[in-house]
Amino acid sequence: MKIKNCYFPLFVSSSVLEKEKDHIEGFAPEVAWVTKSGKSDLEVPIAIRPTSETVMYPYFSKWIRGHRDLPLKLNQWCNVVRWEFSNPTPFIRSREFLWQEGHTAFATKQEADEEVLQILELYQRIYEEFLAIPVIKGKKSEMEKFAGGLYTTSVEAFIPNTGRGIQGATSHCLGQNFAKMFEINFENEKGEKGMAWQNSWAYSTRTIGVMVMVHGDDKGLVLPPKVATVQVIVVPVPYKDADTQGIFDACAATVDTLCAAGIRAEADFRENYSPGWKYSHWEMKGVPLRIEIGPKDLANNQVRAVRRDNAAKVDISRDSLMEKVKDMLDDIQQRLFDAAKQKRDACIQVVKTWDEFKEALGQRKMILAPWCDEEEVERDVKERTRGEMGAAKSLCSPFDQPELPEGTACFASGKPAKKWTYWGRSY
Numbered sequence: 493m494k495i496k497n498c499y500f501p502l503f504v505s506s507s508v509l510e511k512e513k514d515h516i517e518g519f520a521p522e523v524a525w526v527t528k529s530g531k532s533d534l535e536v537p538i539a540i541r542p543t544s545e546t547v548m549y550p551y552f553s554k555w556i557r558g559h560r561d562l563p564l565k566l567n568q569w570c571n572v573v574r575w576e577f578s579n580p581t582p583f584i585r586s587r588e589f590l591w592q593e594g595h596t597a598f599a600t601k602q603e604a605d606e607e608v609l610q611i612l613e614l615y616q617r618i619y620e621e622f623l624a625i626p627v628i629k630g631k632k633s634e635m636e637k638f639a640g641g642l643y644t645t646s647v648e649a650f651i652p653n654t655g656r657g658i659q660g661a662t663s664h665c666l667g668q669n670f671a672k673m674f675e676i677n678f679e680n681e682k683g684e685k686g687m688a689w690q691n692s693w694a695y696s697t698r699t700i701g702v703m704v705m706v707h708g709d710d711k712g713l714v715l716p717p718k719v720a721t722v723q724v725i726v727v728p729v730p731y732k733d734a735d736t737q738g739i740f741d742a743c744a745a746t747v748d749t750l751c752a753a754g755i756r757a758e759a760d761f762r763e764n765y766s767p768g769w770k771y772s773h774w775e776m777k778g779v780p781l782r783i784e785i786g787p788k789d790l791a792n793n794q795v796r797a798v799r800r801d802n803a804a805k806v807d808i809s810r811d812s813l814m815e816k817v818k819d820m821l822d823d824i825q826q827r828l829f830d831a832a833k834q835k836r837d838a839c840i841q842v843v844k845t846w847d848e849f850k851e852a853l854g855q856r857k858m859i860l861a862p863w864c865d866e867e868e869v870e871r872d873v874k875e876r877t878r879g880e881m882g883a884a885k886s887l888c889s890p891f892d893q894p895e896l897p898e899g900t901a902c903f904a905s906g907k908p909a910k911k912w913t914y915w916g917r918s919y
């Protein structure tokens with residue numbers, strides 16, 4: 493997509509951070525400020541970036557002069573800090589997290605709109621093809637959109653075990669708000685002045701938390717093979733009088749064969765742990781496939797393969813090891829996605845009335861309801877559902893809209909509904 497990597501500073505001066513009023517208002521409670529250097533107070537406190545629009549855009553206005561300077565497409569991999577007060581959770585909501593954030597500028601709104609969806613598509617593919625997590629693409633409500641932006645699109649996941657939605661990643665069209673504040677102007681072919689159209693989009697380490705919660709079980713992590721650091725762990729199982737060296741050699745050869753085929757394999761030769769302890773250890777770590785080699789396997793020129801996702805065991809001849817392991821890893825990847833989708837779909841409930849909505853919320857569902865698309869009504873829903881479990885809010889209005897029969901009323905206000913929207917409690 494011709495996007496260039498860059499890196500901008502971690503610190504932001506208050507004058508720059510506060511330039512876009514809606515933007516800073518949205519982030520103000522979460523901004524961390526540096527007020528001291530050693531023991532002396534700073535004259536002017538410095539903010540740590542909660543996101544980098546205000547750090548980068550003063551430079552955009554210097555770099556963009558004419559239409560030939562557009563589009564400008566930058567991406568940085570970095571950490572950001574948002575001082576969360578309500579129960580920080582590793583990966584899901586932590587005060588510091590890692591992400592990539594893309595920042596692009598275009599001459600026209602059409603180009604910006606197209607890129608928003610292109611990026612969202614990439615985010616959906618990472619979730620579904622790599623992390624084996626089904627997500628819903630849609631648009632955020634005015635209340636939930638990015639502070640200072642024009643509109644926000646997102647991919648939304650759902651955690652069936654807790655009955656909560658989770659925003660997977662976002663792709664924002666910022667419109668011209670930031671261009672106005674930071675004077676990002678250009679001259680077009682005819683010599684006329686124009687303001688740039690901008691996007692920003694980000695995908696963070698939160699994705700790891702979503703993966704842990706969607707696939708994990710009581711034994712520990714369950715990692716999809718495509719993202720597992722170790723895809724296959726080989727464990728020697730020597731008995732008292734067995735040919736231990738022969739078994740160790742077979743394990744090493746197995747690892748070599750798999751690594752040569754591009755599979756990420758390792759052997760666990762630690763002698764101070766029993767095979768049973770190692771099985772539990774690597775199950776907890778979520779390794780997709782375990783291969784065991786004992787005296788019987790050595791004698792029969794075979795290995796025993798045990799899957800992490802369903803604990804199925806199968807004996808494989810060492811001659812066809814590579815093909816069989818590749819097939820099994822592909823199958824694990826697909827089955828994890830299918831199982832996650834089946835569980836997620838079973839949690840989706842369509843409702844038409846407030847009573848149905850309240851009942852579905854009590855059953856920890858992801859709720860699809862007709863809505864009048866009014867901010868006041870959304871605020872009201874939040875207020876009316878406040879409780880120990882937390883309030884419900886809109887997750888997104890899916891791009892894939894079911895038919896909305898004429899005369900359908902909003903589930904919350906009774907006014908004419910404008911669209912279908914997903915609702916629920918969320919992280």
